Amino acid sequence: MSKLTSQRLVWPVAVLVALLVANLMANHSFLSITLQDGNLFGPLVDILRRAAPIVLVALGMSLVIATRGIDLSVGAVAAISGSWASMHIVSSSDRTSVGVVLVAVVVALVMAVVAGLFNGLLVSVLGIQPIVATLVLMTAGRGLAQVITNEKILYPDNTPGYKLIGGGYLIGVPFSILVAGAIFALTAALTRQTALGTLIESVGVNPEASRLAGIRATRIILVVYVFSGFCAGLAGLMLTSNSTSADPNSIGLFIELDAILAVVIGGTSLTGGRFSLWGTLIGAFIIETMNSFVVIAISPRSTDVFKAGVVVVVCLLQSPKARRWFGGVVRRPTGRRTPPPTVSPTAPDTAPLSVPAISVPALDGDHTQDLETRTS
Amino acid sequence: MKFRKSAALLAAAFTVAGLTACGSDSDAPSGDSASSSTGIKGAVIGFAQVGSESGWRSANTDSIKAAAAKYGVDLKFTSAEGDQTKQIASIKTFITQGVDVIAFSPVVETGYDAVLQEAKAAGIPVILTDRAVDADPSLYKTFIGSDFIKEGEKAATWAKTEFADDAAVNMVVLEGTTGSAPANDRKTGWDNVLGKETKFKTLASQTGEFTRDGGKKVMEGFLAKYPNINLVYAHNDDMGLGAIEAIEAAGKVPGKDIKIVTIDAVKAGMEALAAGKINYIVECSPLLGDQLFDAASSVLAGKDIPARIITEEGEFNQAQAKAALPDRKY
Numbered sequence: 230m231s232k233l234t235s236q237r238l239v240w241p242v243a244v245l246v247a248l249l250v251a252n253l254m255a256n257h258s259f260l261s262i263t264l265q266d267g268n269l270f271g272p273l274v275d276i277l278r279r280a281a282p283i284v285l286v287a288l289g290m291s292l293v294i295a296t297r298g299i300d301l302s303v304g305a306v307a308a309i310s311g312s313w314a315s316m317h318i319v320s321s322s323d324r325t326s327v328g329v330v331l332v333a334v335v336v337a338l339v340m341a342v343v344a345g346l347f348n349g350l351l352v353s354v355l356g357i358q359p360i361v362a363t364l365v366l367m368t369a370g371r372g373l374a375q376v377i378t379n380e381k382i383l384y385p386d387n388t389p390g391y392k393l394i395g396g397g398y399l400i401g402v403p404f405s406i407l408v409a410g411a412i413f414a415l416t417a418a419l420t421r422q423t424a425l426g427t428l429i430e431s432v433g434v435n436p437e438a439s440r441l442a443g444i445r446a447t448r449i450i451l452v453v454y455v456f457s458g459f460c461a462g463l464a465g466l467m468l469t470s471n472s473t474s475a476d477p478n479s480i481g482l483f484i485e486l487d488a489i490l491a492v493v494i495g496g497t498s499l500t501g502g503r504f505s506l507w508g509t510l511i512g513a514f515i516i517e518t519m520n521s522f523v524v525i526a527i528s529p530r531s532t533d534v535f536k537a538g539v540v541v542v543v544c545l546l547q548s549p550k551a552r553r554w555f556g557g558v559v560r561r562p563t564g565r566r567t568p569p570p571t572v573s574p575t576a577p578d579t580a581p582l583s584v585p586a587i588s589v590p591a592l593d594g595d596h597t598q599d600l601e602t603r604t605s
Numbered sequence: 606m607k608f609r610k611s612a613a614l615l616a617a618a619f620t621v622a623g624l625t626a627c628g629s630d631s632d633a634p635s636g637d638s639a640s641s642s643t644g645i646k647g648a649v650i651g652f653a654q655v656g657s658e659s660g661w662r663s664a665n666t667d668s669i670k671a672a673a674a675k676y677g678v679d680l681k682f683t684s685a686e687g688d689q690t691k692q693i694a695s696i697k698t699f700i701t702q703g704v705d706v707i708a709f710s711p712v713v714e715t716g717y718d719a720v721l722q723e724a725k726a727a728g729i730p731v732i733l734t735d736r737a738v739d740a741d742p743s744l745y746k747t748f749i750g751s752d753f754i755k756e757g758e759k760a761a762t763w764a765k766t767e768f769a770d771d772a773a774v775n776m777v778v779l780e781g782t783t784g785s786a787p788a789n790d791r792k793t794g795w796d797n798v799l800g801k802e803t804k805f806k807t808l809a810s811q812t813g814e815f816t817r818d819g820g821k822k823v824m825e826g827f828l829a830k831y832p833n834i835n836l837v838y839a840h841n842d843d844m845g846l847g848a849i850e851a852i853e854a855a856g857k858v859p860g861k862d863i864k865i866v867t868i869d870a871v872k873a874g875m876e877a878l879a880a881g882k883i884n885y886i887v888e889c890s891p892l893l894g895d896q897l898f899d900a901a902s903s904v905l906a907g908k909d910i911p912a913r914i915i916t917e918e919g920e921f922n923q924a925q926a927k928a929a930l931p932d933r934k935y
Binding site: 255256258259265266270271272275279380381382384396468471472473474476479520521524525529530532 | 663780783784809810811812816817818821822823825826827829830832843846847850854855856873
């Protein structure tokens with residue numbers, strides 16, 4: 230199993246390494262990590278710190294996607310939680326009080342959990358399609374955030390306790406990295422050391438069969454959406470804390486797309502039934518390493534083109550069909566038999582088609598069987 | 606986007622219907638000089654706002670509402686929440702209601718010709734604020750707004766004086782949203798003044814999307830690559846404020862080791878300027894209310910007004926910021 234996992238992750242890791250090398254070439258001090266006022270400081274630390282909210286949201290998203298769902302509302306949930314916490318701090322009389330920050334954080338996270346519960350109920354109990362169910366909060370959530378902040382941009386500054394969450398340090402390490410690391414370890418332990426992970430995957434493969442097998446699919450789906458909401462809420466706190474500003478229109482804007490991208494790059498299939506937490510982690514790092522490269526090396530006008538290019542390359546690398554096709558092209562000059570002429574014209578058409586199927590694994594025997602069971 | 610905004614409105618309506626609208630309590634009329642000098646009192650003016658996308662915009666709305674109260678105008682205010690269709694619909698409603706003057710900040714530059722024709726046919730004068738439209742200039746009376754190029758020129762002029770004695774200046778630029786008029790024009794304005802000065806070397810220029818988070822992220826990248834930055838030119842305050850955080854995290858002193866010039870002069874920016882973390886701010890004022898109703902009263906009195914009215918805007922150094930801060934409205 231570990232061999233399979235490592236094979237599945239080899240391409241995302243290769244892309245991550247390539248991006249790190251590109252960064253190093255654009256900035257020769259890219260790998261330097263120094264102590265600044267006793268805190269770790271350097272481009273790599275910045276990347277990890279900036280990746281923390283994406284890692285959190287993508288962790289929740291991984292589990293949701295594993296149940297064949299999707300959570301589009303994470304950005305809006307982040308906005309709600311970040312806005313509420315900032316509003317509470319800004320309107321409190323004593324910003325430096327630890328109690329104020331604790332109340333802000335706890336209530337904001339409870340709101341995020343309630344939002345997750347709402348999504349979960351729509352999906353699991355009412356049976357609404359996840360993409361539609363979570364669209365409700367994706368749109369209404371930002372409205373709620375605007376109501377919370379009174380349509381203003383808030384600046385929760387001069388609050389050391391709040392600053393710690395996204396922009397502060399604990400024993401020299403950015404606190405957000407520690408939080409994201411802890412949540413990652415906890416998620417990994419809960420899903421891989423217990424049966425929970427398998428149960429989630431089985432629900433994703435076939436909820437009805439899982440139910441018949443005695444798995445409480447409804448409850449599991451509810452739990453993953455609540456977890457996703459919680460992670461998004463925590464990410465919202467980190468984002469507003471890091472930038473010391475809460476703009477309900479921009480907190481976590483498009484983070485759902487980043488998270489889905491991280492999950493997909495990491496080899497988790499959007500069709501559900503399986504997930505890779507390590508893959509998700511690497512996916513999140515790829516996104517942030519790419520962002521860091523874009524800042525120092527790509528003109529603002531071509532940023533989107535560059536990002537799209539990287540994503541297409543990652544997706545193609547993960548598609549066995551595309552790899553085979555590229556392999557054929559590379560081998561041709563060596564004098565080997567060229568592929569039959571019928572292959573070449575069809576290949577350009579099939580390559581893009583294989584992108585959504587990135588992670589439908591050719592390698593993983595038992596899951597292929599699962600897929601067959603599902604489609605039949 | 607469209608959906609999001611309307612849903613936002615819906616959610617707002619459902620959740621806290623009783624909440625006071627923003628700015629409704631800030632209409633304290635500061636003087637009655639205006640109402641006595643103009644014949645606009647009691648006139649009905651329809652204003653179709655873009656939406657409430659930023660702190661700047663909220664201040665703009667507050668200013669218009671406050672000025673309406675001050676001038677004794679019956680203001681019909683609508684907000685399009687970034688939706689052009691909605692904005693055109695409210696302008697049409699104004700026409701049907703037969704208001705005296707229509708004013709609006711267009712959501713986008715094109716697509717207003719038909720509704721402007723309608724207003725003209727109905728004999729209702731139109732005034733544009735803050736943003737221009739790409740339409741026949743005879744369809745509206747005037748356009749009141751900032752001159753973004755001028756703002757860039759002012760920022761560059763300050764830098765030229767500030768670094769007059771230095772042999773070389775290493776500069777980084779935090780650009781606004783790529784392709785937006787303020788980002789393009791503020792760059793043009795800067796280049797108009799300093800484009801030919803070889804001692805000003807632009808190490809890097811990258812978009813920070815006009816947000817604090819974007820400014821911080823981009824500045825972190827710049828600081829990691831360039832150890833010798835002397836000057837940051839940020840296209841708005843928020844990005845400058847983000848850059849301050851990045852500079853402080855890198856162990857440097859913003860305002861001293863690295864000088865910062867920004868544009869906007871929102872309250873948070875002015876506070877940072879007063880605290881010495883920013884060196885200079887060029888104002889981009891959202892307080893168009895008084896100028897709007899002045900123009901409206903001239904139009905109603907049948908006077909000719911210039912086709913372009915530029916917002917009255919100032920510039921602030923650190924001492925001026927300290928003095929101006931207590932009265933800062935936004």
